[in-house]
Amino acid sequence: MLFKSAILLASAFALSASALPCGSTAPAPATPVAPVATPSLAAPSSAPPAKSSAPPALSSALPALSSAPPAQTPAAPAQSVAPSAGGAITADTILSITPATKSCATAEFPNECADAARAGPAISASFAKYEITEKGTQAALIAIMMFESGSFVYNKNHYPGRPGQGTKNMQMPDNNKLYAAALFPDKIAGATTPEAVLQLVSGDNESFGSAAWHLTTQCGPEIQKGLAAGDAKGWDAYLTGCVKTTHTPDRDVLWTAAKKVLGV
Numbered sequence: 001m002l003f004k005s006a007i008l009l010a011s012a013f014a015l016s017a018s019a020l021p022c023g024s025t026a027p028a029p030a031t032p033v034a035p036v037a038t039p040s041l042a043a044p045s046s047a048p049p050a051k052s053s054a055p056p057a058l059s060s061a062l063p064a065l066s067s068a069p070p071a072q073t074p075a076a077p078a079q080s081v082a083p084s085a086g087g088a089i090t091a092d093t094i095l096s097i098t099p100a101t102k103s104c105a106t107a108e109f110p111n112e113c114a115d116a117a118r119a120g121p122a123i124s125a126s127f128a129k130y131e132i133t134e135k136g137t138q139a140a141l142i143a144i145m146m147f148e149s150g151s152f153v154y155n156k157n158h159y160p161g162r163p164g165q166g167t168k169n170m171q172m173p174d175n176n177k178l179y180a181a182a183l184f185p186d187k188i189a190g191a192t193t194p195e196a197v198l199q200l201v202s203g204d205n206e207s208f209g210s211a212a213w214h215l216t217t218q219c220g221p222e223i224q225k226g227l228a229a230g231d232a233k234g235w236d237a238y239l240t241g242c243v244k245t246t247h248t249p250d251r252d253v254l255w256t257a258a259k260k261v262l263g264v
């Protein structure tokens with residue numbers, strides 16, 4: 001379970017290695033690699049053994065596995081919740097989309113995990129910063145971050161352990177370099193390894209802000225309009241045309257739940 005889940009973390013943004021929306025050379029799509037017993041980026045040596053609560057969204061994230069039916073779906077997705085005043089994303093919003101975000105107590109790498117109480121305000125701040133006001137766009141960005149990070153458990157790629165890939169939408173190193181340079185122009189020169197670059201953008205505000213940054217700076221206006229519309233066509237165009245991943249049905253579970261909670 002652990003390895004089946006965790007190996008999938010190299011998914012979508014692994015395929016969008018280019019920092020540019022189109023045309024740039026992207027590495028070959030991630031080839032599923034046999035799970036290894038030792039995470040190559042194992043962070044804290046004190047990391048507890050894997051728990052059985054691997055997040056549901058990862059169960060069939062890799063394109064190679066896309067023909068498998070979604071193994072699990074969030075336990076109780078999308079309870080209706082009253083939108084908060086001002087439309088901010090709150091802990092309740094996040095919890096209602098997937099209860100898996102309730103706690104980091106069983107997270108494989110606890111120092112990478114952020115629960116709903118941390119995610120809500122950080123996501124809200126990013127939507128304010130990048131002017132993500134449309135509910136359809138908000139739902140899509142929350143959904144992709146949940147999917148890519150296993151309900152916000154992971155902050156970097158562990159399987160296979162691609163150095164510098166991370167943040168909550170599991171961006172590729174090239175994207176993180178651009179993102180970090182935009183946020184920390186005075187520090188980027190000193191970040192001489194992909195890991196150091198990722199470290200610059202690994203705080204909650206930065207990590208939860210990368211999906212909005214990516215959309216607003218690396219995807220074109222048509223993709224953005226499509227997401228704002230909140231329909232399947234726009235979602236598909238975003239995934240295949242800008243994230244450059246395979247649109248597998250399991251990605252729709254969290255997207256549908258997020259739309260329901262946000263009232264899209």
Ligand SMILES: *[C@@H]1O[C@H](CO)[C@@H](O)[C@H](O)[C@H]1NC(C)=O
Nearest residue numbers: 121122125126203204205206
């Ligand atoms: C995150 O962003 C919010 C809103 O801009 C701000 O109030 C908070 O201080 C930031 N947190 C950190 C750790 O920078």
